[in-house]
Amino acid sequence: xxxxxxxxxxxxxxxxxxxxxxxxxxxxxxxxxxxxxxxxxxxxxxxxxxxxxxxxxxxxxxxxxxxxxxxxxxxxxxxxxxxxxxxxxxxxxxxxxxxxxxxxxxxxxxxxxxxxxxxxxxxxxxxxxxxxxxxxxxxxxxxxxxxxxxxxxxxxxxxxxxxxxxxxxxxxxxxxxxxxxxxxxxxxxxxxxxxxxxxxxxxxxxxxxxxxxxxxxxx
Numbered sequence: 001x002x003x004x005x006x007x008x009x010x011x012x013x014x015x016x017x018x019x020x021x022x023x024x025x026x027x028x029x030x031x032x033x034x035x036x037x038x039x040x041x042x043x044x045x046x047x048x049x050x051x052x053x054x055x056x057x058x059x060x061x062x063x064x065x066x067x068x069x070x071x072x073x074x075x076x077x078x079x080x081x082x083x084x085x086x087x088x089x090x091x092x093x094x095x096x097x098x099x100x101x102x103x104x105x106x107x108x109x110x111x112x113x114x115x116x117x118x119x120x121x122x123x124x125x126x127x128x129x130x131x132x133x134x135x136x137x138x139x140x141x142x143x144x145x146x147x148x149x150x151x152x153x154x155x156x157x158x159x160x161x162x163x164x165x166x167x168x169x170x171x172x173x174x175x176x177x178x179x180x181x182x183x184x185x186x187x188x189x190x191x192x193x194x195x196x197x198x199x200x201x202x203x204x205x206x207x208x209x210x211x212x213x214x215x216x217x218x219x
Contacts, residue, residue, distance in 0.1 A: 004102045008095045009055040011039050012103070016047040023109035023134075023219050026096060027053040028118030030140075032064035038115060041208070046216050049111070052099055056117075057091055058084070067121050085147040089124040096125075096132065111215065113137040116173065116201065120144050123162075127188065130157040135218050137211045138164045140201055142177040143184050153188065162192040163214045165207050167199040 001014045015022035025045065027038040039053035056065040068084035100107050110133050114122035119141025126133040128149030162185055166178035175196065185192040193214060197204045 001103075006095060006098045006102060008057060008091065009035060010099075011035050011053045013039075013042040013051040014103075015050040019106075021104055021106040022050045023048060023111065024099070024103075024105040025049045025051050025111045025113060025215075026092075026099075027051065028067070028092070028112065028114040028121055029053070029056065029065075030116030030118055031066050031070060032060055033115075034065055038113065038118070041113075044208070045212060046219065048219055050103060050105055052103075054092070054095065057088060067117050080144070082144070082146050085121070085124070085144070088121055089128065089147060092121060092125050093129055093132070107132075109134050109219065111135040111137075111219070113139070113211075113215075114141060115139045115203070116141055120147070124148055126160060126162070127152050127157070130155055130160045133160060135215060136160070136162045137215060138162060138181075139203055139207070139211070140166055140170060140173060140178075142173060143181055145184075157188045157190045160190050161218055162190055163195075163211050164192060165195045165197060165203075165211065167201060167204070168196050169198065170201045172201040 003012050029037045035053040035055040042051045056067040058066045060066055067088040069081040112122040112133060119138040122136050122138055123143045124147045126136045164181050166175050168175050182192055182194045197207045
């Protein structure tokens with residue numbers, strides 16, 4: 001199957017499931033990376049899934065892409081462009097709808113997997129639009145409440161499942177930020193699993209096999 005021209009650049013691995021509308025897994029890479037990064041997971045993940053690895057919309061120099069700018073200056077230190085992040089959140093929601101139509105996917109079985117900045121956006125999409133998402137695998141990120149939709153506490157998150165993992169020696173996003181996640185999710189009545197691994201800002205092999213098993217049990 002050829003990749004179709006949609007609003008965001010992407011790679012696909014079609015499903016081998018004997019069904020007209022397969023479940024989908026959307027992959028969202030981290031800051032400065034591209035759609036080829038997490039796509040390396042695809043050969044190891046269940047063939048039931050139609051996998052779509054998405055390129056973030058903002059190109060960086062000299063290479064790579066971002067879901068939103070991260071700025072560094074002497075006055076404010078490191079800060080994120082949250083308006084741009086909200087734009088990316090909504091671009092992702094629109095893209096999921098486009099992809100479901102273009103590739104004939106099961107809209108009731110949409111799953112997200114993000115790493116770092118891609119995780120922050122995956123949380124924003126799932127918590128803001130819980131009726132659209134079934135499962136989230138959230139690697140090495142955190143929940144930024146400033147980019148969530150309005151009145152998320154009034155939405156029904158009871159059908160959502162979230163797997164969170166983080167490295168105990170992550171020097172990019174402190175593990176303490178991720179440790180806040182279970183309480184936030186439980187307050188929204190979201191079923192969740194939280195794990196830590198002795199690794200930096202990356203995915204250890206045992207982390208991969210753990211989230212793979214978790215996801216396969218819930219597809």
